[in-house]
Amino acid sequence: MKEVIIATKNPGKAREFEHIFANRGIHVQTLLDYPEIPDVEETGTTFEENAILKAEAVSKKLHKMVIGDDSGLMVDALDGRPGIYSARYAGEPKNDQNNTDKVLSELQGVPESERSARFYCALAVSIPGQETVTVSGTCEGQILEESRGSNGFGYDPIFYVPEKGKSMAELSADEKNNISHRANALKQLDVILDEILESAAQS
Ligand SMILES: O=c1[nH]c(=O)c2ncn([C@@H]3O[C@H](COP(=O)(O)OP(=O)(O)OP(=O)(O)O)[C@@H](O)[C@H]3O)c2[nH]1
Numbered sequence: 001m002k003e004v005i006i007a008t009k010n011p012g013k014a015r016e017f018e019h020i021f022a023n024r025g026i027h028v029q030t031l032l033d034y035p036e037i038p039d040v041e042e043t044g045t046t047f048e049e050n051a052i053l054k055a056e057a058v059s060k061k062l063h064k065m066v067i068g069d070d071s072g073l074m075v076d077a078l079d080g081r082p083g084i085y086s087a088r089y090a091g092e093p094k095n096d097q098n099n100t101d102k103v104l105s106e107l108q109g110v111p112e113s114e115r116s117a118r119f120y121c122a123l124a125v126s127i128p129g130q131e132t133v134t135v136s137g138t139c140e141g142q143i144l145e146e147s148r149g150s151n152g153f154g155y156d157p158i159f160y161v162p163e164k165g166k167s168m169a170e171l172s173a174d175e176k177n178n179i180s181h182r183a184n185a186l187k188q189l190d191v192i193l194d195e196i197l198e199s200a201a202q203s
């Protein structure tokens with residue numbers, strides 16, 4: 001069976017990658033399967049740079065093809081914050097509830113017409129001996145005034161998806177995985193994924 005390794009310790013991301021790749025008969029491993037691999041420091045200034053840092057660090061350790069995901073929420077009324085700091089927006093240790101509460105409180109009194117936002121996902125594919133490839137995807141929406149739904153992870157309960165008339169956390173896994181920033185980034189990888197898997201199998 002074909003296999004990909006995702007350089008993430010986030011269980012929400014891991015679930016989504018497992019689900020998306022299972023539909024193509026590809027088995028997913030994440031850093032939750034490699035607890036001995038230390039956290040990769042996210043010292044980049046863009047999602048792409050951080051995705052590359054994660055993918056290359058883990059690929060070097062395992063000598064295998066690895067995909068890194070760096071993603072987050074960008075709110076227009078907050079000048080693009082939380083952005084690359086999404087995971088720890090309300091401080092350490094990272095906590096989804098505190099992060100969503102912080103965004104909601106910063107947007108208190110901001111009218112619906114000014115609550116536009118998007119999720120962004122950069123993926124980097126690192127293959128030993130090859131140039132790292134990056135792709136990205138977005139998903140447009142609005143920040144709600146309170147949480148709705150309990151699926152997904154992170155900021156999903158406060159992110160309204162106009163085309164679905166629901167928050168991201170009210171969507172089923174299948175629905176989210178059709179329209180999400182992560183799915184949109186992966187769709188770009190689709191074109192080259194078979195090629196990538198072939199060359200990874202040979203490396
Ligand atoms: O509601 C959400 N739906 C999503 O689909 C989503 N994708 C990312 N995010 C947020 O952005 C941070 C990523 O930060 P991040 O890329 O550094 O990942 P992370 O630190 O959680 O894990 P790792 O992959 O680095 O191990 C996450 O923690 C979340 O807060 C999302 N929120």
Ligand SMILES: [Mg+2]
Binds near residue numbers: 042087
């Ligand atoms: Mg992280």
